[in-house]
Amino acid sequence: MNNTRPGLAQYAVLALLAIVFLYPIWWALSSSFKPAAEIITSPLSIGELTLGNYRAMFADVPIGTGFANTALVLLVKGAMTMFFAPLAGYAFAKYDFPFKNLLFGTVLLTLMLPTLVLIIPLLLEMSALGWVNTYQALILPGSIDAFSIFWMRQTIAAIPNELIDAGRVDGAGEFGIFAKVVLPVIRPGLAALAVLTTMNVYNDFVWPVVAVNDTSHQTLQVVLSTLAQNVTGNRIGADFATVWGELLAAGSIAMLPLLVIFVLLQRHFINGILAGSVKG
Amino acid sequence: MRSTRLSPYLFIAPFFVVFAAFGIYPLIYALQLSFMRWRGAGAARWVGVDNYLYLLTSPDFWASLGNSAVMWVLIVPLQVVAGLGGAVLLANARLRLRGFFRVAFIAPFVTPLVAMAQVWIVVFDQDYGLINYLLNLAGLPDVAWLTSTTWSKPTLALLFLWKTTGFAIIILLAGLQAVPGGVYEAAALDGASRARQFWSITVPLVRRSMAFLVVIQTLAVFQMFAEPYVVTQGGPYGSTTTAGLYLYNHITASDLGTGAANSFLLVLLVFGLSLVSVRLLRPKDEVS
Numbered sequence: 296m297n298n299t300r301p302g303l304a305q306y307a308v309l310a311l312l313a314i315v316f317l318y319p320i321w322w323a324l325s326s327s328f329k330p331a332a333e334i335i336t337s338p339l340s341i342g343e344l345t346l347g348n349y350r351a352m353f354a355d356v357p358i359g360t361g362f363a364n365t366a367l368v369l370l371v372k373g374a375m376t377m378f379f380a381p382l383a384g385y386a387f388a389k390y391d392f393p394f395k396n397l398l399f400g401t402v403l404l405t406l407m408l409p410t411l412v413l414i415i416p417l418l419l420e421m422s423a424l425g426w427v428n429t430y431q432a433l434i435l436p437g438s439i440d441a442f443s444i445f446w447m448r449q450t451i452a453a454i455p456n457e458l459i460d461a462g463r464v465d466g467a468g469e470f471g472i473f474a475k476v477v478l479p480v481i482r483p484g485l486a487a488l489a490v491l492t493t494m495n496v497y498n499d500f501v502w503p504v505v506a507v508n509d510t511s512h513q514t515l516q517v518v519l520s521t522l523a524q525n526v527t528g529n530r531i532g533a534d535f536a537t538v539w540g541e542l543l544a545a546g547s548i549a550m551l552p553l554l555v556i557f558v559l560l561q562r563h564f565i566n567g568i569l570a571g572s573v574k575g
Numbered sequence: 576m577r578s579t580r581l582s583p584y585l586f587i588a589p590f591f592v593v594f595a596a597f598g599i600y601p602l603i604y605a606l607q608l609s610f611m612r613w614r615g616a617g618a619a620r621w622v623g624v625d626n627y628l629y630l631l632t633s634p635d636f637w638a639s640l641g642n643s644a645v646m647w648v649l650i651v652p653l654q655v656v657a658g659l660g661g662a663v664l665l666a667n668a669r670l671r672l673r674g675f676f677r678v679a680f681i682a683p684f685v686t687p688l689v690a691m692a693q694v695w696i697v698v699f700d701q702d703y704g705l706i707n708y709l710l711n712l713a714g715l716p717d718v719a720w721l722t723s724t725t726w727s728k729p730t731l732a733l734l735f736l737w738k739t740t741g742f743a744i745i746i747l748l749a750g751l752q753a754v755p756g757g758v759y760e761a762a763a764l765d766g767a768s769r770a771r772q773f774w775s776i777t778v779p780l781v782r783r784s785m786a787f788l789v790v791i792q793t794l795a796v797f798q799m800f801a802e803p804y805v806v807t808q809g810g811p812y813g814s815t816t817t818a819g820l821y822l823y824n825h826i827t828a829s830d831l832g833t834g835a836a837n838s839f840l841l842v843l844l845v846f847g848l849s850l851v852s853v854r855l856l857r858p859k860d861e862v863s
Contacts, residue, residue, distance in 0.1 A: 519687070
């Protein structure tokens with residue numbers, strides 16, 4: 296790495312980039328608290344602050360239901376990933392068994408399957424099962440993903456075998472070793488996995504928008520998108536200012552939870568994003 | 576002993592159950608359906624390769640691939656250059672505020688795409704949007720960002736770039752940090768200029784990370800869906816109907832046989848593209 300003292304120009308470019316990346320977020324958050332009309336008439340200044348946009352938005356779209364549904368999916372899907380992915384990763388990292396390479400190769404192969412391609416096949420399956428508009432449709436497909444297994448296998452492979460053998464000598468069963476020896480050691484990896492899973496499930500859009508079309512099961516992102524479609528659908532005669540106020544309020548409230556977690560747990564996030572990037 | 580032999584299979588079984596039920600089974604079912612005419616209700620009729628032929632001779636199908644290809648041109652080269660630039664700036668070990676910059680660059684990647692797509696609707700509105708407001712302040716005329724076929728693609732490309740370039744920087748930074756500092760010192764002693772160091776040391780050494788970035792972003796661009804779905808609904812005049820959105824439109828049209836065929840054509844395309852980019856970007860010493 297190059298270690299000459301960074302010059303003023305370097306800081307200036309970095310600061311400019313930071314503004315480009317952060318300003319749209321800041322503009323959306325701050326504008327959402329302005330009186331609706333001012334978003335259009337004076338987009339740059341911030342004067343009076345109000346919760347009017349939020350009140351109108353809550354009255355207009357079932358965003359509370361969206362949050363609750365996302366939370367439920369996140370909880371169940373997250374729990375499944377956090378339990379089954381390290382378990383399978385452990386088997387692939389620390390056991391020798393017939394067909395292991397073939398089975399692990401299958402896991403790797405599924406990594407290459409583009410998400411979008413499974414959408415129509417899965418939708419067909421869901422309608423055959425009568426699962427359209429159900430929580431199981433939102434949760435089960437992809438609930439134990441290949442990437443998490445691959446990642447956990449890499450993480451667990453780094454544990455010294457002596458540690459696992461010591462557990463065996465102490466009389467722990469196979470699952471006991473996983474729970475009492477392996478899991479505590481890979482805690483940082485688990486934290487990054489949790490953060491990445493949260494981000495993926497929270498922001499997931501393509502599958503939820505296909506699998507669910509009644510308001511009672513819509514996830515947060517789907518609720519948001521219906522609001523946006525109402526705006527563009529009713530352009531003529533719509534009161535722009537009011538609708539925009541609602542859009543920005545909804546967008547802001549949706550991005551806040553993850554941004555807060557991100558700022559608090561940035562190291563785990565960046566580790567998770569780096570590891571997760573191989574998923575593609 | 577008996578449990579030891581059985582336990583690894585038990586540990587991996589849940590994944591394979593889920594994969595068989597929600598991966599293999601639907602794929603086989605869809606493959607079968609791609610040779611059938613079925614409108615979501617009633618009986619399906621065997622039509623051979625008609626669905627594939629229909630797509631391959633449909634101007635709309637090719638237009639959707641063309642739209643995605645233009646998006647690729649607008650996004651990927653620019654992102655590699657900007658990502659590399661940002662990574663080089665951040666890689667300096669004596670940089671202050673590095674943590675802050677890293678967080679600032681990654682923040683867009685963490686925001687929900689749908690929420691930011693809404694912000695784009697507002698910010699790029701032709702009549703009341705922030706961007707045209709700023710252009711007017713500078714004495715420039717309005718631009719029809721989302722309502723003209725000229726600007727609709729660049730505006731969506733900008734959303735994609737804004738959201739993921741920080742991610743590109745982090746990927747390339749990880750590649751750069753694997754370059755030992757001593758290499759640069761040796762080069763500087765040999766009298767190599769900064770520009771020369773960049774081209775003959777930095778670029779070859781991050782080539783692997785660059786190849787990786789190009790592959791995953793190529794996959795992402797050809798699957799792009801939420802941006803046009805939320806911001807433009809594929810318009811104006813189909814100019815933002817990407818391959819991903821076109822695929823989705825078969826669902827709304829209840830033309831699922833064609834949709835299934837389209838899925839498989841898209842898989843072939845995406846696999847082909849990633850193979851090509853891996854080959855083109857493979858470091859020279861690894862050829863053969």
